[in-house]
Amino acid sequence: MTRHRVALGTVQETLLIPLYGRAVESRKAEPALRDPRAEEIVASLDYDFARFDGLPSLAGTVLRTALFDAWVRDFLTAHPDGTVVEIGAGLNTRFERVDNGTARWLEFDLPDVIALRRALVAGTARRRTAAASVTGTSWADEAVALGGGGPYFLAAEAVLPFLTEREAHGVVELMAARFPGSLLALDTAGPGIVGAQESHDALSRVEARMRWACAAPADLETRHPGTRIAASHTLTSLPRDLHDNLPEAYREMLRTLTEQRLPQVEQYHLTLLGLPPRP
Template identity: 60%
Template sequence: MSRHIPSLGAVQETLLIPLYGRAVEHHQPEPALRDPRAVELVAAIAYDFGRFDALPSLTGSVLRTVLFDAWTRDFLDRHPTGTVVEIGTGRGTRYERADNGRAHWFDLDLPDVIALRRAFFADTPRRRMLAASVTEEAWLDEIAQRAEGPWLFSAEAVLPFLAEEAVRQLLRRLARRFPGALLALDTNSTALVGAQDGHDALSKVAARLRWGCDDIDVLTDWVPGTRILGSHTLTSLPHAVHAGLPTPHRRMLDDLARQRLPQVEQYRMHLVQLP
């Protein structure tokens, strides 16, 4: 089998970390999720994934994905024909895990990422790839023209790599074009951003976090009327999500909760509703 050699920018390279995390998790005796597509993608991409072996961040990325998956399924349960937009999709496979057969999906990422993605995925009447930077505006027009709401924008492990002003502008644009939309995102504290050179995974790649957020309520200042629907650390996942994890994962998280480690407690995942 021929293997694809990725030619990606620094930030785009980080998207390979959660892909590998899902592939590794798939093979666990009691996995938090199954993702055979991730296994296929890792096997088909010529990259030294072994540099991320045994890193705690791999498990963290999987648990984050489990939560984002849960938010997506909940959204589609309430809005079966709604629209899901994966911002910074990378080699994401949420569609394969959560699609309900009726929703509209858009996979958005930079042109080099989408070029590699097209080697493995194809557009369909309900699912389209968009090659653009999240900081641009044209992609918003395309989504508005092609699909109706309600909308869920999922930005998993993306916004912390943007400058704060770019994040602020994105939220304002989304609120203006897609009123009432949901946005799933994650944040790192300013302390974690300052200490990222010692991070187990980020220390192995060139990309660096730029936006540090110590209080998610800042979003309500940027875009008045924004509602914070949920804000969680890995050790404070929603009850249904935590209860659905395999026993080894629940025990690990319970142990981490007792330790109160800054690198765990200062990383959060949020679901917000724009006005």
């Protein structure tokens, strides 16, 4: 098997944490999600993944991905020919897990990530990749060219917290302007998380640090008039159908976390935003 060298920027390296989380999860007898492609990618990379072994945050990344997957599935059920835009796609394999055979997908990230991604994941007429910064505008042009009039589902998983507050809100403003009425899935970290990253089990093992502290998802509605929160969850308040279908080990872990009410759990929100409709 060809082993691919990993040479990624500081923030980009964080994509390896959820990738490894999915691969580890997929190997379990009773997984919260199955992702054999993630297993294959991890096996093909020349990287010391052992630094992440046994970290509680791996389970958190799996639950986050499972919720984003559920939201994308719901979107594709309602809009089989819609367009999914993976913002800061990293080595995400959501296409392999939830594609319906008719939707269009744009997966974009910074050039070093896309170079690695293209060596590992083949594009198709419906599935395209692009090298672009989320703070720029070229990715939006690519998405419009691919999806035409939409509808669009924008997935920003583990991306916006690593921007400055001004950059993060600028990205939301761009999305609202270019993709009116679309759905945006994102995660936000509160001040207690952003201020304690040196002791975070996973982030303390890489150099990247989150910069945007969002106290509450409702701040997005205030900052961006016309947006609406369609759904918002912490890991301990996942949708009932998702929670009830998790393996018992996960349900027991979540019961314990609910009792503990840890800031690093309760201040981390997974939110589905409805962007303002076209005027």
